[in-house]
Amino acid sequence: MTLREPAVLVLEDGTRYRGRAYGARGRTLGEAVFATGMTGYQETLTDPSYAGQIVVQTAPHIGNTGVNGEDTESARIWVAGYVVRDPSRVVSSFRAEGSLDEQLTTDGIVGISGIDTRALTRRLRDTGSMRSGIFSGADAALDEAEQLALVQGGAQMAGQNLSGQVSTTETYSLPAEGERLGSVAVLDLGVKTATLRYLQARGFDVHVVPQSSTLEQILALEPTAVFYSNGPGDPAASDHHVEVLQGVLRAGLPYFGICFGNQLFGRALGFGTYKLPFGHRGINQPVMDRTTGKVEITAHNHGFAVDAPLDGPVASPAGFGQVRVSHVGLNDDVVEGLEALEIPAFSVQYHPEAAAGPHDANYLFDRFRDMVVDHVASTSKDAK
Numbered sequence: 044m045t046l047r048e049p050a051v052l053v054l055e056d057g058t059r060y061r062g063r064a065y066g067a068r069g070r071t072l073g074e075a076v077f078a079t080g081m082t083g084y085q086e087t088l089t090d091p092s093y094a095g096q097i098v099v100q101t102a103p104h105i106g107n108t109g110v111n112g113e114d115t116e117s118a119r120i121w122v123a124g125y126v127v128r129d130p131s132r133v134v135s136s137f138r139a140e141g142s143l144d145e146q147l148t149t150d151g152i153v154g155i156s157g158i159d160t161r162a163l164t165r166r167l168r169d170t171g172s173m174r175s176g177i178f179s180g181a182d183a184a185l186d187e188a189e190q191l192a193l194v195q196g197g198a199q200m201a202g203q204n205l206s207g208q209v210s211t212t213e214t215y216s217l218p219a220e221g222e223r224l225g226s227v228a229v230l231d232l233g234v235k236t237a238t239l240r241y242l243q244a245r246g247f248d249v250h251v252v253p254q255s256s257t258l259e260q261i262l263a264l265e266p267t268a269v270f271y272s273n274g275p276g277d278p279a280a281s282d283h284h285v286e287v288l289q290g291v292l293r294a295g296l297p298y299f300g301i302c303f304g305n306q307l308f309g310r311a312l313g314f315g316t317y318k319l320p321f322g323h324r325g326i327n328q329p330v331m332d333r334t335t336g337k338v339e340i341t342a343h344n345h346g347f348a349v350d351a352p353l354d355g356p357v358a359s360p361a362g363f364g365q366v367r368v369s370h371v372g373l374n375d376d377v378v379e380g381l382e383a384l385e386i387p388a389f390s391v392q393y394h395p396e397a398a399a400g401p402h403d404a405n406y407l408f409d410r411f412r413d414m415v416v417d418h419v420a421s422t423s424k425d426a427k
């Protein structure tokens with residue numbers, strides 16, 4: 044095997060990690076974050092929530108099963124860059140349609156291999172996520188000071204609104220599977236396909252609407268319920284989505300949100316959000332469901348979190364009645380779910396669609412379906 048040409052990963056604090064070019068050649072900038080999933084690299088790469096981020100895989104061997112058309116969570120790879128230790132030299136899976144290296148190259152994703160990802164992860168854990176850059180091809184020859192200046196000139200993740208880069212621009216609809224219970228308007232902030240499938244499988248027609256949609260546009264669809272998806276960026280920079288959500292809640296529509304949709308629900312209820320030092324990204328995170336007392340192992344991908352009191356219920360500062368933290372991360376006591384007690388609305392910070400990840404939290408889609416069915420039953424009784 045020919046050795047790939049040199050490449051370098053530069054962190055904003057000036058640390059440099061030398062490796063080999065992987066995927067497309069050139070340069071890329073983004074926030075360096077580590078993901079701890081041992082499997083599911085294809086779902087990770089195609090998760091729109093990773094837009095603007097250079098993802099470091101802690102699993103040492105990446106690419107073993109190649110890529111296929113089934114495991115993608117969106118139409119393309121979204122990570123800004125990709126850092127791995129040891130790319131697989133062969134692709135070994137009956138499902139493989141190509142190699143990851145080729146896919147990264149085709150999609151123009153600049154990566155780097157041969158990096159001591161353990162050392163890098165420990166550094167990011169100590170310092171927090173950092174701006175970074177990968178330089179390969181002609182850019183590997185830029186002088187060190189120039190590379191560092193480019194990295195330090197890159198955008199901070201805090202304060203960024205990235206929804207417009209990943210959202211659909213046109214509304215589209217998908218049919219319910221099985222008995223039809225109603226329709227859900229999904230605000231596409233970077234939605235994953237697994238989420239849409241779970242909503243369809245619970246009996247809902249799904250109308251996926253652009254992130255720029257107004258309250259009037261959403262209400263015009265006459266949805267039975269509203270859903271806000273996961274997505275990239277800082278929830279503090281999403282005032283428009285928060286105002287629309289407050290309108291949805293005031294209109295009395297049932298609401299469910301995942302990840303970014305949890306952070307925006309938190310803001311709509313009147314809480315703040317903050318940036319975690321290095322975030323949660325992986326498929327092995329323990330979370331307590333305070334409704335049942337059960338602990339579930341869950342998939343996470345978030346760098347921000349909601350700042351709400353764990354010992355609730357408390358009055359929603361924005362006037363939506365009593366609310367409480369429904370789920371808590373057991374590694375660090377971070378808010379992992381919110382529930383309104385007087386209106387039909389809840390959300391989770393993690394990923395019940397589990398793509399990739401364990402299926403422990405799939406029950407949340409049932410909880411959503413049951414909440415919508417109960418709400419429809421109680422409002423039609425009132426109308427009689």
Ligand SMILES: NC(=O)CC[C@H](N)C(=O)O
Pocket residue numbers: 092272273274275276277278301302303304344345346347348
């Ligand atoms: N997966 C997501 O929805 C991520 C939400 C947000 N961008 C964060 O990093 O916390």
